[in-house]
Amino acid sequence: MENTPQETGVDVGESIEATLSLIARWSSRADNRRTLHDAEGAALSSTDSWLLERLVASKPIRMSRLAEWLSVDKSTMTTEIRRLEAAGLVARAPDPADRRAVLVSATEAGAIAIDRHRRIAQDVYNTLVGKWNEHDRAEFSRLLGRFADELSWVTDAVWRHNETR
Amino acid sequence: MENTPQETGVDVGESIEATLSLIARWSSRADNRRTLHDAEGAALSSTDSWLLERLVASKPIRMSRLAEWLSVDKSTMTTEIRRLEAAGLVARAPDPADRRAVLVSATEAGAIAIDRHRRIAQDVYNTLVGKWNEHDRAEFSRLLGRFADELSWVTDAVWRHNETR
């Protein structure tokens, strides 16, 4: 079975697809990425910001778990972490519990960089919805948050799609 | 001036930032991109799908306008269109009105490929919100569409941010 417009009543899938496509396109624009960094700091690529967000929100984490979380190869993670380390934004330490493993964490500079990055983005978004009324802003925030929760299960949804078509 | 939580009442900027970051990360995942294509067709990269969506929705368009629309360099567009042309998804033709220019259009195969890609994505999204009630789905669709409209003006918002900070 599929969730067609007929079954769901509203083809929200169509409007979601169109909007998310637009959002992803906008997010990748070079001029946008340049805006989302402090004048004194280096610009953060998408991958940089995802990793830093993850690292500041958690205890030191292994390279392998980080690669798995971002769904990239471990060799890709080696390259990326080397770059961030060279920029002084992350640090590595041997795992005392397993001498094969490396524990990665954000440095103070890394935490500052991602915090600025995030606050600039938030300010841009607040400006975007600045003229919306209170109700619409609150509803958008609520539903977007809920959608993010659903997205966490998207791998399963994709699996179901492949199984049932 | 800035649109801080105090001024807007609800810090929707924070929840937007978090969710859009998640969406962008998910969109770029290789396993997700692999899902969004037909078994018999080649996988479409993000850039591929944006370009094809644009091309099927418009008359033949110049390389230069396409590059400007996607905010990439004209040389990047040459490379990308060459790849899509080799895959049989787009066609080029000389512009009769200006012999320097090239007009790009989607082929029948390109239209079919992006249509499948889009319908699979829509189905995934419909599945994601399949358990939401009618009101929430309708509201999400409405507010997301409105947000997309605001996003069209984001370049101006970014400019304002840079001017006023």
Added chain:
DNA sequence: TATTGTTATACTCTATAACTATA
């Protein structure tokens, strides 16, 4: 002269395969 597009070149991000060190 200015514009449209291509080519040459280089850098980033990614993957696969082969390798080292440790478990």
Added chain:
DNA sequence: TATAGTTATAGAGTATAACAATA
């Protein structure tokens, strides 16, 4: 043997600069 990570190599996607053809 299996696992954690690195290195070598390659391809996609991007930019800058130099160029050719046309306006």
